[in-house]
Amino acid sequence: MNRFNGVLKLHTVSPDSKFGWMGLPWLILFSSFLINLILSMLLNKDKGLYTGGLSSIFIYMFIAGIIGVNRTFPFALGFSIRRTDYFLGTSVVFCLVSLLDAVLLYLLSFIEFNLTDNWGTQLHFFHLPYISDGNALEQVGVYFFGMLHLCFLAFVITALYRRVGMLGLYIASGIIFAPFSILTILATYYNWWGDIFNWLGQFSAFGIVLLLCPLTALYALASYGLLRKATV
Amino acid sequence: MSKVVEVTRLTKAYKDVKAVDEVSFSIEEGKIYGLLGRNGAGKTTIMHIISAQLFLTGGEVKVFGETPFENEQVLSQICFIKESQKFPEIYRVQDVMEVAAALFPNWDRAYAASLIKDFNLPPRRKIKKLSRGMLSSVGIIIGLASRAPLTIFDEPYLGLDAVARSLLYDRLLEDYTEHPRTIILSTHLIDEVSKLLEHVIVIDQGKLLIDEETETLRGQAVTVVGPALKVQEFASGKKVIHREAIGSLASATLLGNVGAFERKQAQTLGLELAPVSLQQLIVQLTTDKPERKVA
Numbered sequence: 322m323n324r325f326n327g328v329l330k331l332h333t334v335s336p337d338s339k340f341g342w343m344g345l346p347w348l349i350l351f352s353s354f355l356i357n358l359i360l361s362m363l364l365n366k367d368k369g370l371y372t373g374g375l376s377s378i379f380i381y382m383f384i385a386g387i388i389g390v391n392r393t394f395p396f397a398l399g400f401s402i403r404r405t406d407y408f409l410g411t412s413v414v415f416c417l418v419s420l421l422d423a424v425l426l427y428l429l430s431f432i433e434f435n436l437t438d439n440w441g442t443q444l445h446f447f448h449l450p451y452i453s454d455g456n457a458l459e460q461v462g463v464y465f466f467g468m469l470h471l472c473f474l475a476f477v478i479t480a481l482y483r484r485v486g487m488l489g490l491y492i493a494s495g496i497i498f499a500p501f502s503i504l505t506i507l508a509t510y511y512n513w514w515g516d517i518f519n520w521l522g523q524f525s526a527f528g529i530v531l532l533l534c535p536l537t538a539l540y541a542l543a544s545y546g547l548l549r550k551a552t553v
Numbered sequence: 554m555s556k557v558v559e560v561t562r563l564t565k566a567y568k569d570v571k572a573v574d575e576v577s578f579s580i581e582e583g584k585i586y587g588l589l590g591r592n593g594a595g596k597t598t599i600m601h602i603i604s605a606q607l608f609l610t611g612g613e614v615k616v617f618g619e620t621p622f623e624n625e626q627v628l629s630q631i632c633f634i635k636e637s638q639k640f641p642e643i644y645r646v647q648d649v650m651e652v653a654a655a656l657f658p659n660w661d662r663a664y665a666a667s668l669i670k671d672f673n674l675p676p677r678r679k680i681k682k683l684s685r686g687m688l689s690s691v692g693i694i695i696g697l698a699s700r701a702p703l704t705i706f707d708e709p710y711l712g713l714d715a716v717a718r719s720l721l722y723d724r725l726l727e728d729y730t731e732h733p734r735t736i737i738l739s740t741h742l743i744d745e746v747s748k749l750l751e752h753v754i755v756i757d758q759g760k761l762l763i764d765e766e767t768e769t770l771r772g773q774a775v776t777v778v779g780p781a782l783k784v785q786e787f788a789s790g791k792k793v794i795h796r797e798a799i800g801s802l803a804s805a806t807l808l809g810n811v812g813a814f815e816r817k818q819a820q821t822l823g824l825e826l827a828p829v830s831l832q833q834l835i836v837q838l839t840t841d842k843p844e845r846k847v848a
Contacts, residue, residue, distance in 0.1 A: 324625065327655040334651050337643035337679075392641045398606045399638045400656050401628040549623070553606045 328410025361444035369443035386475025423464035564611030632701035665698035685712030
């Protein structure tokens, strides 16, 4: 248990790492929000302004995951931390950050849609159609599971890199992407896309992120397996 | 005395290169060991395997009687400070100490703080902005203040000046006396630490060359200096590990105990006998030569 706490500390001890997890992503998101807010003031209010600025925080978390793991794993091994403890501690950090971000995003979405009438400028930044369908819990769930998925995607990519190195990472991505490319070509050739989108369309945003969960779990398991065999 | 580390026929192979080749030795509790050898001899690899950071390809390693891999009981007792240790760059010195305090059960906060003062480290400075010597000091402080039952220093002095190095040796000896533990020192500066070392293990080209008490080792070699012919006469039939000649004078380093008889013989031949320092001995034993086996 002692060591597990050590891993939590590992990720959060310095002011810079705290800023990296909670400060910088929000700074990026808010600057995107600010620019869009100014734009929405200048633009025609009847149409409203819909933006994808919200995605910036998700993209950032993916990158933060890669940087965070790559930076701390060799250090953790050097400080005789068990790989298992490193995996568990890091997973908990991912969960906590995702949960906190999800709740904050939901609150902002609530302020935008319910309290400020889209900031008075018809800006749709946090509360988006489809994404923000469903009740409060479902909305938080969309953000949480979506972000968690990206965090563990980052984890598994970094774990793979630590295990097999850069060349291995290239080869593995080739192996993983090749079937996808073939499937894409087949889907286009046989006109499957309509059916695929129809099938996906029946799910709500929350339904989609629930579909991602088994994938997230798979990433987590793979990360653990790879880390157990990773060296400095 | 119980054994802290037991290495049996340890082998680490990379494709067709054997970095470590069937090395066996054991480390006893409460002693200071020197793990010596040239660059690329396989020392760091062995220490990485002991601390479960690398995987072995053959043989067996037991630390505190158990396999170290993913073993909390074992790993929490090891502190391994290596020259190549990467600290997250965004950490400040005090952040590294904070993490160490959370990880090492015997961590002594007050001692760490006093060491930070001794080594003149700015606690709030970021790792990224530390000089090479300061970075080494961070490692050394962790190695000392963690008071881990098995503390391993792998060339911890890079970039440190002579003053800081002697500070390291002083503190190490002081703290070792007060809090006995097992220490493995891997270093090239053998002369500097030869007084600290109680036991020496020398690895050469992945193989175990020497595993001997320092005292025994010191008495194992002697250098004779004198006229070339006389030196040759004295050395005949003995194991010569090194020869040097300057004009008509020559010196030869001989392996094996020099008893009273030999001393007398040297005296009558007009030869001088000089002790061989640990460093000289190891340098000469690990210099590339076809035959250099020691019993």
